[in-house]
Amino acid sequence: MLAFSYVVAPHAETALSLVCGGSNATFIAGGTDILQLLQEGVIAPPSLIDINALPFSGVQTEQGEARIGALTRLSDVADDPGIRQRFPLLVQALQETASPQVRNMATVGGNLLQRTRCLYFRDATVPCNKRQPGSGCPAWDGLNRINAIFGGSDRCIAANPGDMAVALLALDADLLVQNVEGERRMRLADLYRMPDENPQHETTLASGELITAVLLPSNEAAGHSYYLKVRDRASFEWALVSVAAALEMDGTRVHRARIVAGGVGTKPWRLMRVEEALQGRPLTPDLARQAGNRAGDGAAPRAGNAFKVPMLQRAVERALLTAGGIA
Amino acid sequence: MDSQGPLPSTPASRFDIGLIVNGTSHRLAVDARTTLLDALRDRLHLTGTKRGCDLGQCGACTVLLEGRRINACLTLAVMVHGRAITTIEGIATDGELHPMQTAFVQHDAFQCGYCTPGQIMSAIGLLNESRTTDEATIREHMSGNICRCGAYTNIVAAVRDAAARGS
Numbered sequence: 001m002l003a004f005s006y007v008v009a010p011h012a013e014t015a016l017s018l019v020c021g022g023s024n025a026t027f028i029a030g031g032t033d034i035l036q037l038l039q040e041g042v043i044a045p046p047s048l049i050d051i052n053a054l055p056f057s058g059v060q061t062e063q064g065e066a067r068i069g070a071l072t073r074l075s076d077v078a079d080d081p082g083i084r085q086r087f088p089l090l091v092q093a094l095q096e097t098a099s100p101q102v103r104n105m106a107t108v109g110g111n112l113l114q115r116t117r118c119l120y121f122r123d124a125t126v127p128c129n130k131r132q133p134g135s136g137c138p139a140w141d142g143l144n145r146i147n148a149i150f151g152g153s154d155r156c157i158a159a160n161p162g163d164m165a166v167a168l169l170a171l172d173a174d175l176l177v178q179n180v181e182g183e184r185r186m187r188l189a190d191l192y193r194m195p196d197e198n199p200q201h202e203t204t205l206a207s208g209e210l211i212t213a214v215l216l217p218s219n220e221a222a223g224h225s226y227y228l229k230v231r232d233r234a235s236f237e238w239a240l241v242s243v244a245a246a247l248e249m250d251g252t253r254v255h256r257a258r259i260v261a262g263g264v265g266t267k268p269w270r271l272m273r274v275e276e277a278l279q280g281r282p283l284t285p286d287l288a289r290q291a292g293n294r295a296g297d298g299a300a301p302r303a304g305n306a307f308k309v310p311m312l313q314r315a316v317e318r319a320l321l322t323a324g325g326i327a
Numbered sequence: 328m329d330s331q332g333p334l335p336s337t338p339a340s341r342f343d344i345g346l347i348v349n350g351t352s353h354r355l356a357v358d359a360r361t362t363l364l365d366a367l368r369d370r371l372h373l374t375g376t377k378r379g380c381d382l383g384q385c386g387a388c389t390v391l392l393e394g395r396r397i398n399a400c401l402t403l404a405v406m407v408h409g410r411a412i413t414t415i416e417g418i419a420t421d422g423e424l425h426p427m428q429t430a431f432v433q434h435d436a437f438q439c440g441y442c443t444p445g446q447i448m449s450a451i452g453l454l455n456e457s458r459t460t461d462e463a464t465i466r467e468h469m470s471g472n473i474c475r476c477g478a479y480t481n482i483v484a485a486v487r488d489a490a491a492r493g494s
Contacts, residue, residue: 005338006359006405018338028406035362035401036382047338048359050406075395079456099471100456101389101398101449235470236384 002044009049012210016180018049020208027051027210029071030106032098033114041124042115042131056109056212061086066216070109070176074164075100077108087216089225089246093167096229099236109211112165112175112191113203116158117238119143129155130199145304146240149312151266152300156199159263160192161238166262167227168214169270170244176213179206188214192267221246221258226323228315229262239263241311243319247283254278259316261295264308273297274316283324292317334408344408348373349417357404364388364399367414375415375444379473386472389445389452390414396452398471415444418451427451427489434485438476446472450486460490 009015019025025047028034037043056071061082068077077083078094097103097111115121120128120138127135139147139157148159165188173188191203205211224247231237242262248255257278259271277291295316296309321327334342339359346353348371355370364381367373367390379387381400388399391413418425424432427447437443449472458464465486466479474482 001360003340004359005340006342006403007336007338008334010336028403031403031406032383032398032401035403038360039381048403049338052406075456095467099383099386100453100468101386101396101471102383102401104392104395104452105397105401235467 001038001041004038004045005047007047007049008053009051010053012054012178012212013180015049015051015054016178016208016210018047019210020180020206022207023047025049029110030073031110032102032106033110036122037115040122042122051210054212059083064218066218068108068214068216070211070213071107074098074103074106074108074111078103086218086222087167087171088222089170089227089244090164090167090216092227093163093229093242093244096227096235097163108164108214111162112168112188112211112214114162115202117161118147118158121158130158130195130202133198133200140302143304144302146238146263147302147305148266149264149299149301149305149308150261150269151194153195153197153199155197156195156266157302158195158199158266160265160267161263162268163227163229163239163242163262165192166242166260166268167244168216169268170225170246170258170260171216171219171221172258174215174217175211176215177205177209178212179209183212185215189270195266219246220248220255224249224323224325226319228319228322230311230315241308241315243312243315245316245319245323247278247320247323249283249324252282254281254283259295259319261312261316264299264312271295271316278320283320283326285321285326288317288320288324288326291320332409334405342405342408344405346371346404346407347409347411349413350411355404359403359405361404362400363390363402363404363407363412366404367399367412373414373416376448377441377444379442379445384473385442385445386449387442387445389448389472391448391452391455394452394455396449396455396471413448415448418447425451426492427454427485430485430489430492431482434481434488435478436481436485437474437478442472442474442476446474446482450482450489453486454490460487462487465490 026045273294377387379385383401
């Protein structure tokens, strides 16, 4: 770990001014990903700005739009009675995230910005276009079992590893973001960038911008939602494939569906073809199977991860059956 | 600086911090890079807390921060300045084992013992969280602690037993 300086920011203004302007300083909150990246030499920021003292903790769910402060710990979100009642999909995703210790530390904002688990990104001794632009992508023809089948470019096929972001996208979340000029609201769907030519640019946040809250609109999907995570072991493991299914039902008919996949895309991947196949139709085992089959549309797997296509198709089918209560 | 005093208001690389470990206040000078695990083991010589992976993936370094279980290897010491930490050395009282320690002994919930301090601290943290303590919940909520010897069956039995006795 290379030396860095550290300071606790007492106010948001201080934190934002220390990080903006090309200082390469990095915010730290829970630290669960930053410490791993520092220990393995993947990042070497000159300065860490501790934002834990900022007033962005806590959950408000009384009515209408729910608000989750970006510094709220994952365990506190998952255990919140209002979140459990109104957004069980989010609770399921969080309960399957990391370990209890990590969930006690990790924050909502930091979790949205966690870095990929691509083996080559995490190994500072090998090339990686995301870590060292222009150095190459050993994952393209290498060990790419955990890499993305959607959204990759010849520069990068690193998968976004998140669970919470997948559930939040299915719940149509927005974000509040602060910078030195003030606050702005954005769609979570607009947070992540495709790798294209510049995989080092992962989000649309500018340097010195800070996520301060997640906003969740009211929805009618609470009774018909499900988060399915498929992984190499039963717990404490990243998803090979995950599916967040949020169904708003009109009797037996699907009124509106938001279906998002994790572990398969360079960002949390909305499955529009699946949603279209469900729209307005009675949910039956046959429809779940047909809609699931559409989940592989547009996939571009590599040698080591072609198994993810049928795995995703069947995971979508099973998530739909479970969310619809017909499993 | 006392253990509750403020840190410098501008970025620095060295700090005089206070840690309250097992009820005792300690003052120590640390580099910004010093993890809580390093501070406990190498500076305060509390070597019960174990270093496994240094990446938050094994749970051997589990300690309680104000009653909540965390990975000491993923925590910078300076970030817990002035706060209360409990380690495996701090749970026995007056020479009497903590009920969770007793349960681990009674159920032979270890082989080599390296992961055991982390397992016990994690199990105490689990019971602090007031969850149900059926076997499936215990298995899921102890999954942040890896045991290479595979003593899981007896670990689960020990945690269930301690929970039933109101540990």
